[in-house]
Amino acid sequence: MNFRRTAAGSLLAVAALVVWQLAAAGPAGALSAEEGAAGTGAAQAQAHGAQAGEAAEPYTQAPASESRAGSESSLLSIPAPSTEGAVSVEKAIAERRSVRRFADEKLTDQQLAQLLWSAQGITEERRGFRAAPSAGALYPLELYVATPEGVYKYAPGEHAVRPVKSGDFRRELAAAALGQSSVAQAPASFVITAVYERTAGKYGDRAERYVHIEVGCAAENLMLQAVALDLASVPVGAFRDAEVRGVIGAPAAEAPLLIIPVGKPAG
Numbered sequence: 001m002n003f004r005r006t007a008a009g010s011l012l013a014v015a016a017l018v019v020w021q022l023a024a025a026g027p028a029g030a031l032s033a034e035e036g037a038a039g040t041g042a043a044q045a046q047a048h049g050a051q052a053g054e055a056a057e058p059y060t061q062a063p064a065s066e067s068r069a070g071s072e073s074s075l076l077s078i079p080a081p082s083t084e085g086a087v088s089v090e091k092a093i094a095e096r097r098s099v100r101r102f103a104d105e106k107l108t109d110q111q112l113a114q115l116l117w118s119a120q121g122i123t124e125e126r127r128g129f130r131a132a133p134s135a136g137a138l139y140p141l142e143l144y145v146a147t148p149e150g151v152y153k154y155a156p157g158e159h160a161v162r163p164v165k166s167g168d169f170r171r172e173l174a175a176a177a178l179g180q181s182s183v184a185q186a187p188a189s190f191v192i193t194a195v196y197e198r199t200a201g202k203y204g205d206r207a208e209r210y211v212h213i214e215v216g217c218a219a220e221n222l223m224l225q226a227v228a229l230d231l232a233s234v235p236v237g238a239f240r241d242a243e244v245r246g247v248i249g250a251p252a253a254e255a256p257l258l259i260i261p262v263g264k265p266a267g
C-alpha cells in the first residue's frame, strides 16, 4: 500500500502535532501478539458459540464523540473510486459466498479504496450522503482496515485514510476474533465500528436497532464490491469487543460490530 499524504492532510498534520504536544497523549497501545487457531469448520462454529455467551459491552457509558481517532496523523490520499464495473449487482449477489482461506496476495490501493468507498463513501456531495443508508443521515459507523502495512481509518468526507498504527496487526486482530484464521490470513481485514450516541440523540431506544441494520447495509455493500473485484470475504461477528478496539486503536466511544476479511480466495 502506497497511500500518499494529501495537501489538506499536511496542514492537518501540523495542527495535529500541536494538539498532540499540548495533550501529551499517545496512541492506543497494541495488544500482545497471539497465534491464530486453525480456521476449521469446527473452530468457526466454536467461535460463534463463544461469542453468544459473552456479556454485551455497555456502549452507553461512552460519551458522544465525532471519533476522529488517528487525527494525530495526516490524511493519506487513496485512488478515486470507480462507479463502473464489469460485474452486475445480480451476478455479485449470486456469486457471493463466505470464504475463509485466502491467497497470499496483497490488495492494490485501488482495490482497498474501492472497498472503503463501497461501504461508507460519499455518493452525494451536496448533502454528504453515503453509499450505505443511515437513519436520519446521522452516520454512526466508522470503518478501519488492517493490512500488512498498518491500521488505517477511512475518512469519507475526504475519501482518504488516516494511519492509526503502522505494522502488521492482523494476527492480533485474529486473536481478538477468537483465533479465526481468516482474519490473520486475509490481506485486508476491514472493521466496522459504531458510535451509538450519534443515532440515539434523535432516535432514543430505537438507535441500537438502526445502527445494527446500518452495519448490515454497509457490510453487504463491501462484500458485494469484493465479488465485483474478483475477491472474496466473510463477515466475522465472533470477537471480543474491547480487544478488537485495542488492536485497531479505536476510541472508547466506538463499538466494534463486524470484521470483514477480504482477499483472493486460496487455490
Ligand SMILES: Cc1cc2nc3c(=O)[nH]c(=O)nc-3n(C[C@H](O)[C@H](O)[C@H](O)COP(=O)(O)O)c2cc1C
Residues within 6 Å of the ligand: 044, 047, 048, 096, 097, 098, 099, 100, 180, 234, 235, 236, 237, 238, 239
Ligand atoms: C452476523 C454474522 C456473523 C458471522 N460471524 C462469523 C464468524 O465469526 N466467523 C465465520 O467464519 N463466519 C461468520 N459468519 C458467516 C456465516 O457463517 C455465513 O454467512 C453462513 O455460513 C452462510 O454462508 P454464506 O455467507 O456463504 O452465504 C457470520 C455471518 C453473519 C451474518
